[in-house]
Amino acid sequence: MFERPRSGERAILMHASVGGPPDTIENEEFLELATSAGAIVVDELVSARKNPDSRFFIGKGKVEELSDSVSKNAADLIISSAMLSPSQERNLEKSLNCRVLDRSGLILDIFAQRARTFEGKLQVELAQLRHLSTRLIRGWTHLERQKGGIGLRGPGETQLETDRRLIGKRIRQLKIRLEQVDRRRTMNRQNRIRAEIPTVALVGYTNVGKSTLFNTLTDADVFVKDKLFATLDPTMRKLELPDNCHAILIDTVGFVRDLPHELIAAFRSTLQETKEADLILHLIDASDTYRWQRVRQVNAVLKELGADQVPQIRVYNKIDKLDRNLRLMNNCRDEGQAIWLSAMTGEGISLLLAVIGDRLRRKKINGAIRLKPSQGRFRSVLFDLGAVLQETTVEDGGWLLELNLDERAFSRLLKRENLPSDILQQVATTKFSKLAQQI
DSSP: OOOOOSSOEEEEEEEEEESSOOOHHHHHHHHHHHHHTTEEEEEEEEEEESSOBTTTBSOHHHHHHHHHHHHHHTOSEEEESSOOOHHHHHHHHHHHTSEEEEHHHHHHHHHHHHOOSHHHHHHHHHHHHHHHTTSGGGGGGGGOOSOOSTTTOOOHHHHHHHHHHHHHHHHHHHHHHHHHHHHHHHHHHHHHHHTTOOEEEEEEBTTSSHHHHHHHHHOOOOOOOSSTTSOOSOEEEEEEETTTEEEEEEEOOOBOTTOOHHHHHHTHHHHHHHHTOSEEEEEEETTOTTHHHHHHHHHHHHHHHTOTTSOEEEEEEOGGGTTOOOEEEEOSTTOOEEEEOOTTTOTTHHHHHHHHHHHTOOOEEEEEEEEOGGGHHHHHHHHHTTOEEEEEEOTTSOEEEEEEEEHHHHHHHHHHTTOOTTOOBOOOHHHHHHHHHHO
16 A cells, blocks of 8 residues: 555546546646645556456556656646556556556545545445445555465454455445434435425536535634535525525535446445435526536436426526626426526525525425335324325225325325325315215
């Protein structure tokens, strides 16, 4: 293993791609990621191959070029924009005598620096251990066999097995702790639904100004800085709306292209708040030349999380950097409303609050639902929410319930239980007893 220097890391960025030269947008973002991690970028090399090399990912000529650059610039670290396999990472380190990190490892390192809350630290540690478990052999190449000639015998495989067991044990412990956190989150969500408090999730590509808007809307003091993933831990605050209404505003972690799967898995409980939200504010940097690519990438992550069906308002931020005025638009292609504002100057905030209040006006539904004996847990949830007006038992041991609850909350429950949307029969309270007699 190569030891991490105590101060500053002189890094060489390797922009590697397959099938063509790396995209300019990707190169710029990769440079921002490295800078955000605290790297001192001393050189950048570009490599484009038709097919990745099984040993190094890049060609031998590029390996030699990297080696020369490492010596010339006294580099401590090489960061690859391409995802490297454990063997490719190990082979490059052997050939270059320098620590090698790929894009997933870089993002995990940034998240480790930014995590502040107990839950955030647990999630980052879980993601790091999952990533590390595939790369254990790198640290024990000098002990990689148990048998050999004189002076070559060592506890290599035994040490690897011990490390794997310890990591596996720690991963199980982290999962148990995160399950406990998830249960508390679920309980809090149910309390909000029961109290009819709507939730609004603030999402967007990293560094589009989410924390600035969050602070402006809620008078919070979330850390703000012009760098990728400046804030990591999700924050919830009360959002005051017109007509003495209020909601809960949730500031989520920023999205980025090709977010490592280990992170998505580890942060799934946190991102679940987005899926369960009543409304999503999709914040977009209006001054970003590549904003449409960012929008597509955020929507792709939302779809992966199952949050693509949640109503969405697009908020174009940073109009103070453009020659644009405050405005409200109705997007085409059923993309919802769009507001152009500036979170920094506060221009457009009152309009955004008015639009949020209008979108969150709740519609109540009243009707009867028939549950089977096996659906007792769903029946218990409905009672916990205070949605049951009256109930009667039917012949097969099931129940017929008259419900009155928020339409969005009921839709979420049906989706969670995989029940059809037409399961509710629209009946008035006076007709409920007649319906029960018919059954």
